[in-house]
Every structure is written in structure tokens, then in C-alpha cells.
Amino acid sequence: MKRTWTGLLQLLLGLFIVSGCAQHPGEDRPVPNPVTLKFMHMGVSSDGRDNNRYVMQLFPTMVEDRFTDIRIATEMLPEDAYTKSMLMQLSAGKGPDFFEWWPMRQLEGLARAGYLQDLTGMEILKAFSPDALEGFTVDGRVYGLPKGFSMMGAWYNKELLERYGVRDWPKDWDSFLALCETLKQAGVTPIIMPDKDWWFLQFGLYPLAASVVYPGDPDFDKRLLDGTQTFTGSKWRDVLNMYKLLYDRGYIRAGSLETGEAQAAAWFNDGKAAMIFGGNWDYGSLTRTGDVPFGRGFMPLPGNAPGAPLILSVGPAGGTVINKNTGNLPEVLDVMAYQFSPSSPLYREFKLQYQVFPAFKGEDVGIAEFEEYAALMQSNESVVFSNQAWPVGVAETLCTGFQDWIAGKGDADAILAAMDRTLERLRGT
Structure with a gap:
């Protein structure tokens, strides 16, 4: 799509x-x-x-x-x-x-x-x-x-990134990992996430899937629903492993499963973390003045390989x-x-x-933090959020399974198998 x-x-x-x-x-x-x-x-x-x-x-x-x-x-x-x-x-x-x-x-x-x-x-x-x-x-x-419409991506602290020599937002997954490593080596928390609430995990997973799962298989979700495709054996395994890598390398702050939305937003707004994944709906909560005023940016989380197109995660x-x-x-x-x-x-x-x-017709977004993302929307292709194509319940299985993985139980294959079981139960409802 x-x-x-x-x-x-x-x-x-x-x-x-x-x-x-x-x-x-x-x-x-x-x-x-x-x-x-x-x-x-x-x-x-x-x-x-x-x-x-x-x-x-x-x-x-x-x-x-x-x-x-x-x-x-x-x-x-x-x-x-x-x-x-x-x-x-x-x-x-x-x-x-x-x-x-x-x-x-x-x-x-x-x-x-x-x-x-x-x-x-x-x-x-x-x-x-x-x-x-x-x-x-x-x-x-x-x-x-x-x-x-809604768009998923990464909110980031412009001043903090520039302090460590990063002036251009990463264009692919490898450069994003390099950014996180630079921040970590400098003693800065690269990413804060409120994983206490399972649905926040979607905000990192779907943007990665946009550039990993769908470019070569735009009908993936349609085939899931008609029973000719499964999550098991698909590129969703790559997506899960990519996102888990951010936790394994310490790029996402430890203790995320005990961190709620308000606590994570306060941490970001106080300048204690460089990034937080979310959407344009977070404008109010993530632009509040904290301990140290700073400029914000909002850009796609790039899951694409170097040289491959960046696909945006944008949906109604x-x-x-x-x-x-x-x-x-x-x-x-x-x-x-x-x-x-x-x-x-x-x-x-x-x-x-x-x-x-x-x-309203002719009305611009009118918010500086979204100007670069909005410009990309005019040139880059996009896919809707994955859960918008799935029956209610599949996304929860995905994210609660990922919570278990963060806690040390299960793995990518177990999550995908559970998603297939949930989809089989819900298909046609």
C-alpha cells in the first residue's frame, strides 16, 4: 500500500x-x-x-x-x-x-x-x-x-546531536547505528522509550518494517489476510532483530519496561536522552520546556540499507x-x-x-519541527502503519512478545509464531 x-x-x-x-x-x-x-x-x-x-x-x-x-x-x-x-x-x-x-x-x-x-x-x-x-x-x-494523517519517526534533540558533530539526520540504518554509538561513547543516552505500555514498541517497529518488509512485497499484509503468507519466515524476523539490537547495545535506556510515557517524556524534555520514538501526535508532550531549553526535530527512523530507498511510515x-x-x-x-x-x-x-x-483545504502543517519530514512526504513513498492492515489483536501479540524478549524470555521466532497463531484465530473476523 x-x-x-x-x-x-x-x-x-x-x-x-x-x-x-x-x-x-x-x-x-x-x-x-x-x-x-x-x-x-x-x-x-x-x-x-x-x-x-x-x-x-x-x-x-x-x-x-x-x-x-x-x-x-x-x-x-x-x-x-x-x-x-x-x-x-x-x-x-x-x-x-x-x-x-x-x-x-x-x-x-x-x-x-x-x-x-x-x-x-x-x-x-x-x-x-x-x-x-x-x-x-x-x-x-x-x-x-x-x-x-499520522507519521511515525524519531523525535530528537538538535543541540545534543550537533554537540557531537551530527548535523545531518542519518539516511540509512547503518548511519543511525553509528549515531547511537557516537552518543553512547560520549556518555549520552541515545534513546529513551516508555516500554511499560506495550503499544509504544510499535513506534520503532513499524518505521523499520516500512523499509524492510514492504519495498519488495507491497502486498504482504493482503496475503497475510488471505492465508497465503505467514509472519514466520518473513522479513519481519529482520525487523525484530534490528530493533532488539538497539536494546542489546544499550542504545535504548535500560529499564524501559518500568518506564511510563510521562517519565520518558520528562527525561527527553530535560535533555537527558537524545531521542525518543513516536509520532506527530506527541507534539504537545515532547515540546515542553524542561531543565534545559533546546530545539527539536522529527525525522523518519531509517530502516533502509545504504543506497536503498527510505520508505516512510505514514498512515491515516x-x-x-x-x-x-x-x-x-x-x-x-x-x-x-x-x-x-x-x-x-x-x-x-x-x-x-x-x-x-x-x-482544512490549503492548510499547511505549520510546525517547524515537521518541515523536513513533510518535505520527504512529497518525494518518498510510504506505507501505512502495519497494524492498520491487521485485525485488532495482532499488534498486541507482537508488542507483548517483544516485551517478553526484552525481559529475557523468548526470541524473534517465538514472537512471529505467536503472531501467526493470533492471526489465524482472528482471520475473517
């Missing part, structure tokens, strides 16, 4: 919904019985810190200020608990009125099970570009409102979907239209939280 992402930078989000749904400024509406909408979002880290002030505080408060007859009850859970809780609720015909979910393959299961509201043809979709809606389209029907971002069983569809659409209206104060706060996702 290679592509360039010029089209995706032309996103245009919906501004209005069907007449009669949205409240207009200055219009008084009676409030005999306020409607309470339940909204759920993944993102509370395992160390107990709420990492999304927008969802937990600003979103409900500002919606209630705008719509006197609507209340928002929000909840956040760590990713694994979030997924399991949501699937249990939806299968029982319950769940929140609307919630955040992942695109592509991870969306397909919910849509085909009949859990999601079909938004096809609704006025709110008319201003979205086809590229924006692609990740939330299943069998030609649209089931969600996308934020835009998550978005908002609506429960098919909500009894409050007009009110949910009111809230979504308000959030996506560029003139609303809610949209401004939304942009502060998710500002790294271009939202």
Missing part, C-alpha cells in the same frame, strides 16, 4: 450538518431535560497520568457552554483496556454515544459487525476530501470523521465514530459540526491538541 501523501495534505473537514441539527448563535433552546452524551477516547498512560486535557476538560466544558441542553461525559482508558472494554460494550448493544477509533482494518471489524453509524451521504461529509475519508470507508460506506490518523445504537444522533452531529467549525473556540482548542494534523 505505497503512496505519496500530497493529496492527504489537502484535507477539508465538514463545517455544517443537516439543517435543524445545529444550534445557531444567540438562539435560546429550552432545557427541560439535558441530553448526556458519553464519549470515550484512548490515551491514559499506565502511570496514571491523563495525557489529553482537551478530551477530559476542555471538550465537555466548551460543548456545554455552546449547547445548554447537552452534557458530555468523557472517559479515557489505556489502549489495551480501551479496546477490550469497547468491544465488550458494543457486542452487548451498549457503549458510548461516540468514541475514538483507529482506521482501516481496525475499523472494518466494527463496521461489518454493525456497531457503527453509517454516515454515508450526510451533509457533514461533503467537505472532506476522498483521501481523508479513505481510512474510514468500508465497502464504499463511510463510518467516521478523520483527523487527518484515528478519528471519531458514532455508535449505531446511540439514541442521540442529532446531538452528536451537533457537537461534531461545532468541533470542526473553524470559527468556533472549540475548534481552536482542538487544533492545539491535534495541531499536527492538517485539517
Whole structure:
């Protein structure tokens, strides 16, 4: 699934919904019985810190200020608990009125099970570009409102790298390893990672896979799903061994399995580590001023061999979907239209939280840290994040298996075999 992402930078989000749904400024509406909408979002880290002030505080408060007859009850859970809780609720015909979910393959299961509201043809979709809606389209029907795109890579401390003579970001895997060795020999922690939460391991693995697995086999994931390909015996073994090498050589700080997201971000922001793997969604948490101010950069983690093309890891971002069983569809659409209206104060706060996702037609990313990466997106091919092509559950098997390997149990072959067993169980669901 290679592509360039010029089209995706032309996103245009919906501004209005069907007449009669949205409240207009200055219009008084009676409030005999306020409607309470339940909204759920993944993102509370395992160390107990709420990492999304927008969802937990600003979103409900500002919606209630705008719509006197609507209340928002929000909840956040760590990713694994979030997924399991949501699937249990939806299968029982319950769940929140609307919630955040992942695109592509991870969306397909919910849509085909009949859990999601079909938004096809609704006025709110008319201003979205086809590229924006692609990740939330299943069998030609649209089931969600996308934020835009996400890109995985490495956040890095520019001043720290320049101090040790590194002014150009590594162009291949060998030069990246050389950078890490230079930093380690100078007594600098090359990389800090919060591996206490399994999903952070994806942020190193998928960028490597983009340049290792898919260039010679762009249909790898399709063949996984139709049963003609397995993880065992594939180039995913190379990816796992490459990433484990960073731990074996001490390039990723020891104790990562006991390190949570907030602790790792603080370590990076205080200038105690040169790099941390993540995505553009980390802008808010990884650009806070720590003990020593410094400039940040964000670039791809290069898994390519010298002379081979660098393939980027870029995919559609998550978005908002609506429960098919909500009894409050007009009110949910009111809230979504308000959030996506560029003139609303809610949209401004939304942009502060998710500002790294271009939202409106002609809108640039507008963030200096992403300029170099965005330039590469115009020239280099990319593949979507691997988990976006897999059934929900395969990525967790991958990452929890890797956690075990870091802890001294198992190896690459054991992880791949476990992924095959999980895929076999989930294939077709």
C-alpha cells in the first residue's frame, strides 16, 4: 500500500450538518431535560497520568457552554483496556454515544459487525476530501470523521546531536547505528522509550518494517489476510532483530519496561536522552520546556540499507465514530459540526491538541519541527502503519512478545509464531 501523501495534505473537514441539527448563535433552546452524551477516547498512560486535557476538560466544558441542553461525559482508558472494554460494550448493544477509533482494518471489524453509524451521504461529509475519508470507508460506506494523517519517526534533540558533530539526520540504518554509538561513547543516552505500555514498541517497529518488509512485497499484509503468507519466515524476523539490537547495545535506556510515557517524556524534555520514538501526535508532550531549553526535530527512523530507498511510515490518523445504537444522533452531529467549525473556540482548542494534523483545504502543517519530514512526504513513498492492515489483536501479540524478549524470555521466532497463531484465530473476523 505505497503512496505519496500530497493529496492527504489537502484535507477539508465538514463545517455544517443537516439543517435543524445545529444550534445557531444567540438562539435560546429550552432545557427541560439535558441530553448526556458519553464519549470515550484512548490515551491514559499506565502511570496514571491523563495525557489529553482537551478530551477530559476542555471538550465537555466548551460543548456545554455552546449547547445548554447537552452534557458530555468523557472517559479515557489505556489502549489495551480501551479496546477490550469497547468491544465488550458494543457486542452487548451498549457503549458510548461516540468514541475514538483507529482506521482501516481496525475499523472494518466494527463496521461489518454493525456497531457503527453509517454516515454515508450526510451533509457533514461533503467537505472532506476522498483521501481523508479513505481510512474510514468500508465497502464504499463511510463510518467516521478523520483527523487527518499520522507519521511515525524519531523525535530528537538538535543541540545534543550537533554537540557531537551530527548535523545531518542519518539516511540509512547503518548511519543511525553509528549515531547511537557516537552518543553512547560520549556518555549520552541515545534513546529513551516508555516500554511499560506495550503499544509504544510499535513506534520503532513499524518505521523499520516500512523499509524492510514492504519495498519488495507491497502486498504482504493482503496475503497475510488471505492465508497465503505467514509472519514466520518473513522479513519481519529482520525487523525484530534490528530493533532488539538497539536494546542489546544499550542504545535504548535500560529499564524501559518500568518506564511510563510521562517519565520518558520528562527525561527527553530535560535533555537527558537524545531521542525518543513516536509520532506527530506527541507534539504537545515532547515540546515542553524542561531543565534545559533546546530545539527539536522529527525525522523518519531509517530502516533502509545504504543506497536503498527510505520508505516512510505514514498512515491515516484515528478519528471519531458514532455508535449505531446511540439514541442521540442529532446531538452528536451537533457537537461534531461545532468541533470542526473553524470559527468556533472549540475548534481552536482542538487544533492545539491535534495541531499536527492538517485539517482544512490549503492548510499547511505549520510546525517547524515537521518541515523536513513533510518535505520527504512529497518525494518518498510510504506505507501505512502495519497494524492498520491487521485485525485488532495482532499488534498486541507482537508488542507483548517483544516485551517478553526484552525481559529475557523468548526470541524473534517465538514472537512471529505467536503472531501467526493470533492471526489465524482472528482471520475473517
